[in-house]
Amino acid sequence: MVKKEAQERHEGLIDFLNQFAQYQYNGKPKCKKLREQIGSRDLEKLDLDDINLGAIALTDFFNLTGGSIGSIDVYRLLQAYFLDKKKRELINEIIK
Structure with missing residues (x-):
């Protein structure tokens, strides 16, 4: 079975991230590959660790000094958005 492009991209990204210390614990990779896309x-x-690793990746992408700096808390934002449906609805309403 041929993997879809998105799945291949996901797996390649996970492999890439797991090379770096902030994505490892005792030298073992922390980022997990998901077998299929989720909606x-x-x-x-998603668990809290997965979301926090995603926040770290986001801060790396934007070259931020951290995920919780000043009035910015990427960790709490992503945790609330992904794990709490009511908060997600409120956030979506605010950004309309």
Whole structure:
């Protein structure tokens, strides 16, 4: 079976991130490959560690000094958005 481009991209990104110390614990990779893409109905498949690793990746992408700096808290934002449906709805309403 041929993997979809998005799945291959996901797996390649995970492999890449796991090379770096902030994505390892005792030299072992922390980032997990998901076997398939998830949608909004499956957000409960994400755990706090996965979300926090995503926040770290986001701060790396934007070259921020951290995920919790000044009035910015990327960790709490992503945790609330992915794990709390009511907060996600409120955030979506605010950004309309």
